[in-house]
Amino acid sequence: MRHLLSAGELDRDAALLILDTAAEMSALSDRSVKKLPTLRGRTVVNLFFEDSTRTRISFELAAKRLSADVINFAAKGSSVSKGESLKDTALTLEAMGADAVVIRHWDSGAPYRLAHANWIGGSVINAGDGTHEHPTQALLDAYTMRKHLRDGQGALEGVRVGIVGDVLHSRVARSNVLLLQTLGAEVTLVAPPTLLPIGIEQWPCEVSYHIDEVLPKVDAIMMLRVQSERMKDAYFPTAREYSRLYGLGGDRMRLLPEHAIVMHPGPMNRGMEISAEVADSAQAVMVEQVANGVSVRMAVLYLLLGGAKELSQ
Amino acid sequence: MDSARAHDLRTVLSGDDIARASRRIAHEIVEKAKGASDLVILGIPTRGVYLAQRIAAAISEIEGVEVPVGALDITLYRDDLRLQPPRALEPTSIPSGGIDGKTVVLVDDVLYSGRTIRAALDALNDVGRPAAVRLAVLVDRGHRELPIRPDYVGKNIPTSSSEQVFVRLSELDGTDSVEIADGVGA
Numbered sequence: 001m002r003h004l005l006s007a008g009e010l011d012r013d014a015a016l017l018i019l020d021t022a023a024e025m026s027a028l029s030d031r032s033v034k035k036l037p038t039l040r041g042r043t044v045v046n047l048f049f050e051d052s053t054r055t056r057i058s059f060e061l062a063a064k065r066l067s068a069d070v071i072n073f074a075a076k077g078s079s080v081s082k083g084e085s086l087k088d089t090a091l092t093l094e095a096m097g098a099d100a101v102v103i104r105h106w107d108s109g110a111p112y113r114l115a116h117a118n119w120i121g122g123s124v125i126n127a128g129d130g131t132h133e134h135p136t137q138a139l140l141d142a143y144t145m146r147k148h149l150r151d152g153q154g155a156l157e158g159v160r161v162g163i164v165g166d167v168l169h170s171r172v173a174r175s176n177v178l179l180l181q182t183l184g185a186e187v188t189l190v191a192p193p194t195l196l197p198i199g200i201e202q203w204p205c206e207v208s209y210h211i212d213e214v215l216p217k218v219d220a221i222m223m224l225r226v227q228s229e230r231m232k233d234a235y236f237p238t239a240r241e242y243s244r245l246y247g248l249g250g251d252r253m254r255l256l257p258e259h260a261i262v263m264h265p266g267p268m269n270r271g272m273e274i275s276a277e278v279a280d281s282a283q284a285v286m287v288e289q290v291a292n293g294v295s296v297r298m299a300v301l302y303l304l305l306g307g308a309k310e311l312s313q
Numbered sequence: 314m315d316s317a318r319a320h321d322l323r324t325v326l327s328g329d330d331i332a333r334a335s336r337r338i339a340h341e342i343v344e345k346a347k348g349a350s351d352l353v354i355l356g357i358p359t360r361g362v363y364l365a366q367r368i369a370a371a372i373s374e375i376e377g378v379e380v381p382v383g384a385l386d387i388t389l390y391r392d393d394l395r396l397q398p399p400r401a402l403e404p405t406s407i408p409s410g411g412i413d414g415k416t417v418v419l420v421d422d423v424l425y426s427g428r429t430i431r432a433a434l435d436a437l438n439d440v441g442r443p444a445a446v447r448l449a450v451l452v453d454r455g456h457r458e459l460p461i462r463p464d465y466v467g468k469n470i471p472t473s474s475s476e477q478v479f480v481r482l483s484e485l486d487g488t489d490s491v492e493i494a495d496g497v498g499a
Contacts, residue, residue: 024404307394307395
C-alpha cells in the first residue's frame, strides 16, 4: 500500500491490518511518554484546502507521536489564495522533500489526482475530498465499533449499522458504507429522499426514509452533521422539521437496543441532528471516536511510511 | 523455515533440554534477585513471550508467589524498519503494576546481533524506569554487532553466520526443539 485514497480500495486483510495496528498504537496513550521513534526524519505535510481543525490536529498528533516532522499547509492565506494550482503546490511540497501528503480538498478526486499525476514521490492520504470519501473517518468508526460491539472480539460480520442524515453530501457515509461492507457489516442509510444521491440503489446497503423503523434493529447508529451551508438549498423545508423527523432525541434513543452505540463524526449540532441528552448519554461514544482517530491515523502513517519505500513505477 | 530440508537440520536442544534450561534460568533469576519480589518478566514476541511465561511459571513454583509477566513488541523501535516493507505489530502487554523501580528480565529465544535487544531497551525506556534490566535467552549463537551481553543463557551455541537457528515451542509449533540448519549453498 502506497496511498490511502478510498475506503473502497481496501480489501478485508488490509482493513484488518490497519485496525489491528491501531489497537497496538492505542496502548501508547496510556503511557507517560507518548512518543515512538518510528518515523524519525520523515516529513508529513497536512495540505488542507478546506478548514477542518479536528481532522488536521488528529493527523498532526498522530504524526508527531510517531516522531515525524509535520508541516501544516492551509489554503487560506497561502499561495493557494493567490491562485496557485494544485500541481504547483504539489511540486513545491515535493521540492521540500515531503514523505507523505495528507490532503483535504473541496473537490472530489483531488487526492487521486495528486497521487497519480507523478507530481510527488511520497504517499498521499485522503483526509476528505468533496462529497467523495473520508477513509480514515470510516476506519476510526469501524475501530470504535470493533471495541464496543460483540464483546470487543473485533468481528463486525453481521453487525447492523444505521447512518442517518445528509448522505448526499457526506463523504463519511460513502466511506463507511464501503468499508463496513468489506468487513461484513450490514448498513442501512436513513435520510429524506432529497438527501440521497442518485444511484443509491446500487450502493451495497439498505435505504430507509423512517428512522423509527431502523433504530430498534441496529447495533450502532451514526448521526451525520446537518451542514448548515446546505440549508439554503431547500433539501428540507425547515431545520425544525428535519430535526423532528430525523433528529435523535431522548425518546428516539430509547428505541435503540440497550447495547447499541451512538456515533457522530463531529462537529455536532446539538439540538439539530442530535439532542444534548443523547450526546451526553452513556451510549454516545463521540469522545472516544476522537481518541480512536489518533490511533487509526498512527496506524495508517506507520503502514504507509514505516517500511522501505516501494519502488514507484 | 520451510526452505530448510530435513536432512540439513541438526538438533541442538531437545524438549527436555529446553525444559531444564528454562527451569535453571528461573533458579538463577531468583538467586540473583534474592527472591521474586519486584521482578517483572517481559518476553519479546513471538517466541520470547512463551519462554517468558514458562520462566515466570517456574519462578512462581519455586518461590510460591505470582510473578508479573508480559510482552514487549519492539517492531516500532527496530533499526532496520526502512530496509523492508512495514511489519505487522505484535501485542505489547505491560503488567498492571508497571515496571518503575522493578527488575525487568527481558526474555528472547535467540540472541544474535543484539539489535533486537537494543530496540527493546529503547522501548522499555518509553514505558518506564526499571531499577535494573536483565537479559535471558534460550540460545546465544554469538556474532554480536552491539555491546550487549546476556545475564542468563540456556545454551551457548557457536554458529557460523551462514547457519540458521530454528526454535520451536509447543505453544506455537506443537513441539519443543532447537535446530540448526546449514545455510551454505541453500
